[in-house]
Amino acid sequence: MFVRPKIIPVQGVCCKLKILPITFLTSLRTADAFPEGEKRRPEMPLLFAGYFFTKFSPTCGPLSSPFRPPLEYCRVKTQRDAWERITLRHWFAYVGFVWFRSIESLSRLVMNMNGSDLSKFRYDKAIVCGIPSSLPAAAQRQSDCLEPVNLSKALNQHANYVRALKNMGLQVIELTADEQYPDCVFVEDAAVVCGDIALVCRLGHPTRRGESARMKTVLQELGLSVEEMEHPATLDGGDVLFTGKEFLVGLSERTNEQGVHILAETFGDYPVTAISVSNHLHLKSLMSMAGPDTVMVGGSSEADDVWNEVEKKSEVQV
Numbered sequence: 001m002f003v004r005p006k007i008i009p010v011q012g013v014c015c016k017l018k019i020l021p022i023t024f025l026t027s028l029r030t031a032d033a034f035p036e037g038e039k040r041r042p043e044m045p046l047l048f049a050g051y052f053f054t055k056f057s058p059t060c061g062p063l064s065s066p067f068r069p070p071l072e073y074c075r076v077k078t079q080r081d082a083w084e085r086i087t088l089r090h091w092f093a094y095v096g097f098v099w100f101r102s103i104e105s106l107s108r109l110v111m112n113m114n115g116s117d118l119s120k121f122r123y124d125k126a127i128v129c130g131i132p133s134s135l136p137a138a139a140q141r142q143s144d145c146l147e148p149v150n151l152s153k154a155l156n157q158h159a160n161y162v163r164a165l166k167n168m169g170l171q172v173i174e175l176t177a178d179e180q181y182p183d184c185v186f187v188e189d190a191a192v193v194c195g196d197i198a199l200v201c202r203l204g205h206p207t208r209r210g211e212s213a214r215m216k217t218v219l220q221e222l223g224l225s226v227e228e229m230e231h232p233a234t235l236d237g238g239d240v241l242f243t244g245k246e247f248l249v250g251l252s253e254r255t256n257e258q259g260v261h262i263l264a265e266t267f268g269d270y271p272v273t274a275i276s277v278s279n280h281l282h283l284k285s286l287m288s289m290a291g292p293d294t295v296m297v298g299g300s301s302e303a304d305d306v307w308n309e310v311e312k313k314s315e316v317q318v
């Protein structure tokens with residue numbers, strides 16, 4: 001089942017020819033991403049149509065605006081949905097190869113068309129930290145009844161993770177495990193990096209605050225412009241979801257309003273929106289980016305509530 005796109009009359013022959021098959025395919029894929037019973041978004045095909053209209057025909061710009069959806073991100077529930085949505089872009093790129101004899105030029109066009117600048121997600125370095133043997137006994141847990149951490153399994157998973165990062169061509173900066181800090185493996189909490197700016201966090205849990213000092217030195221050595229958060233602000237990187245267009249920041253047990261405020265000051269080029277998170281550790285325990293403009297959201301009712309708040313508050317709305 002999918003929602004049949006409404007084709008808006010448009011001036012310009014070349015525009016009409018290119019738009020039809022692409023709009024059709026888009027509507028099919030969009031409907032796939034929303035399981036039976038979930039609210040359909042008939043406006044999505046129109047969004048794509050709208051972009052084609054504005055990009056291909058100078059005469060039809062104003063037509064596109066009333067049909068834009070309230071939020072530019074697409075919510076997916078599984079990796080398969082995310083993959084399908086992203087393959088759609090590859091399909092565009094393939095068509096581009098045939099039409100333009102240059103994948104580069106069309107993929108650039110597709111990115112502009114969707115307003116997503118993929119360069120914001122193109123990384124060349126990754127920082128990781130080893131797992132200390134103190135983790136199973138002393139790391140913070142959300143509940144005492146959780147299954148104990150299996151250290152050898154964790155070490156094995158971590159080694160695979162580092163290998164995967166290296167295979168992607170990233171330069172991997174490997175920090176040694178610090179036994180003083182049982183949670184030090186979760187490096188993403190200690191700093192937020194965007195472009196050439198790094199914000200060293202004051203972590204929300206007092207047992208983790210000391211992790212920031214080493215991270216600060218590493219980021220400075222990488223030549224980034226480093227800012228540091230001070231008392232009373234707290235923020236864990238796990239609460240920070242960068243979509244490429246804005247920051248969504250969980251207000252949680254670990255991240256307070258002052259922390260959100262400092263993040264907004266530090267990364268002034270982007271809108272920053274606070275989202276309430278309760279019953280879960282971080283915003284990114286509930287959702288994460290799965291591709292350009294594609295957010296993977298958990299299936300729990302808490303994840304639904306938090307996503308609803310994102311829909312209401314996100315700055316990337318028209």
Ligand SMILES: CN(C)C(=N)NCCC[C@H](N)C(=O)O
Binds near residue numbers: 238
């Ligand atoms: C989104 N995630 C998973 C994170 N960014 N960090 C998890 C930190 C877990 C650690 N035991 C703690 O309680 O701090």
